[in-house]
Amino acid sequence: xxxxxCRVLITGASGGIGQAVxxxxxxxxxxxxVAGRRPxxxxxxxxxxxxxxxxxxxxxxxxxxxxxxQAAVRRFGGMNCLINAAGTNRFSxxxxxxxxxxxxxxxxxxxxxxxxxxxxxxxxxxxxKSLVLNLGSTFGSIGYPGFSVYCASKFALRGFSExxxxxxxxxxVKVLYIAPRATRTPMNSTEIVAMNAELGVTMDDAxxxxxxxxxxxxxxxxxxxxxxxEKLFVRLNNLLPRRVDQALRKQLPVIKRFARTRT
Numbered sequence: 001x002x003x004x005x006c007r008v009l010i011t012g013a014s015g016g017i018g019q020a021v022x023x024x025x026x027x028x029x030x031x032x033x034v035a036g037r038r039p040x041x042x043x044x045x046x047x048x049x050x051x052x053x054x055x056x057x058x059x060x061x062x063x064x065x066x067x068x069x070q071a072a073v074r075r076f077g078g079m080n081c082l083i084n085a086a087g088t089n090r091f092s093x094x095x096x097x098x099x100x101x102x103x104x105x106x107x108x109x110x111x112x113x114x115x116x117x118x119x120x121x122x123x124x125x126x127x128x129k130s131l132v133l134n135l136g137s138t139f140g141s142i143g144y145p146g147f148s149v150y151c152a153s154k155f156a157l158r159g160f161s162e163x164x165x166x167x168x169x170x171x172x173v174k175v176l177y178i179a180p181r182a183t184r185t186p187m188n189s190t191e192i193v194a195m196n197a198e199l200g201v202t203m204d205d206a207x208x209x210x211x212x213x214x215x216x217x218x219x220x221x222x223x224x225x226x227x228x229x230e231k232l233f234v235r236l237n238n239l240l241p242r243r244v245d246q247a248l249r250k251q252l253p254v255i256k257r258f259a260r261t262r263t
Contacts, residue, residue, distance in 0.1 A: 001131060003218055004029035007079045009069070011060055011116065012086030013045070014038040016185035017135060020210035021085060026052050028214060033076045035060065035069050036086075060086060060112045070119050080130040081217065082120055084113045087135070087153075089187050093259045094148045102149050109153035114160060124173050133176040133217060134161045138225065140179055141234040142244065145252055146259045154179075165222060178216055179234075180209045181227035195258040199251055202227065 008025055012018035014036025022034050026049040034042050035056045046053040056072035058065040073079055087109045090101060117132060124130040139147055140154030158177060165175035182188070182196055182203040196203055209226065216224050225231045237244045 001081070001129060001217060001220060003214060006030040006081045006217065007033075007076070008081040008083060009033045009035065009073060009076075009079045009120070010083040010085055011035045011069075011113075012084075012135075014041045016085075016187050017180065017183060017206050017209050017213075018083075018085035019045070020206035021083065021135075021213050022053075023048075024207070024210040024214045030081075033072055033079065035072070060116050061107050066112070066116055066119060069116065073120065073123060078123060078127070079120075080124070080127045081133070082117065082124060082131070083133045083135065083213075084117065084157075085135045086113065087187075089147070089150050091146050091189055091192050091259060092149075093146060093256065096259070097149060105149050106153055106156075109150070110156045110160075113157065117164075121173070125168075125171055128172060130173050131176060131217060131220065132164070132173060133178060133213065134158075135213070136161070136177050136179040138179050138181045138227070138230045138234060141225070142237045145248060145255045174220055174222070176216055176221060177223050178213050179223075179225045180204065180212075181230040183209055191258045191261055195254060198254055198258075 003025065008030050010018060010022050010032060013022045013034035019041055022032055022045055025032055032053045033056065034045060034053060035058050036042050037059050039057045042055045046055055054076055056069055058068040060066055060069060088105055090105055124132065134157055136157050137154040139151045140158040143151045161175055161177035168175060182201055183206055184203050185206055212224065212226055225234050233244060
């Protein structure tokens with residue numbers, strides 16, 4: 001799809017990868033409706049790209065927030081691209097989570113994303129061509145210690161993307177799934193950054209991920225996993241999961257040390 005022809009609703013645009021993707025789309029000529037909980041970054045984006053950006057401050061975890069987004073889409077004049085970038089993370093051993101934190105993470109990363117996509121699907125199906133892009137993670141294919149709840153949410157999002165793609169195969173809606181590796185965003189705590197440095201895990205800039213996401217939109221690429229050797233580990237985990245078990249077992253003392261520091 002030509003980026004300049006895109007009328008995009010992007011969630012999670014007030015921070016992290018979502019903000020970087022919104023910025024890159026605007027630079028390449030797309031028209032955006034950006035949704036987020038914090039108004040300040042959204043206002044800044046609108047000032048940088050006057051005439052290209054409309055804003056809706058909304059919490060998509062709530063019915064009222066999803067109502068607000070749906071009404072904003074109508075005022076926007078419709079859309080042909082939905083980017084589900086809203087999400088959160090928590091680095092912690094499962095035993096140190098509480099029930100409310102688990103419910104909050106799954107609620108934003110999975111439930112509200114599915115609910116909003118469900119609401120907007122009819123609008124997307126009415127277009128000559130439209131795209132749904134779900135922003136996943138390498139941790140949607142590899143279960144990683146210290147991120148059990150986050151992994152569960154991203155595994156769910158990957159499965160949703162695959163199923164919806166097959167469900168819509170006889171329509172004009174394409175479903176894309178993009179899986180970044182570790183990325184430098186405010187969502188990642190100082191403990192995560194320090195742990196990744198000790199383990200030799202590369203972290204991409206959000207702008208690098210944004211460029212890859214926009215290229216995937218242009219190419220209508222159904223699946224994309226970012227980073228090397230992460231791409232290899234995803235395949236290895238599918239074919240020889242015990243090998244990955246052994247590799248991560250060696251990292252476990254470091255992971256637990258930083259997770260307990262975080263707690």
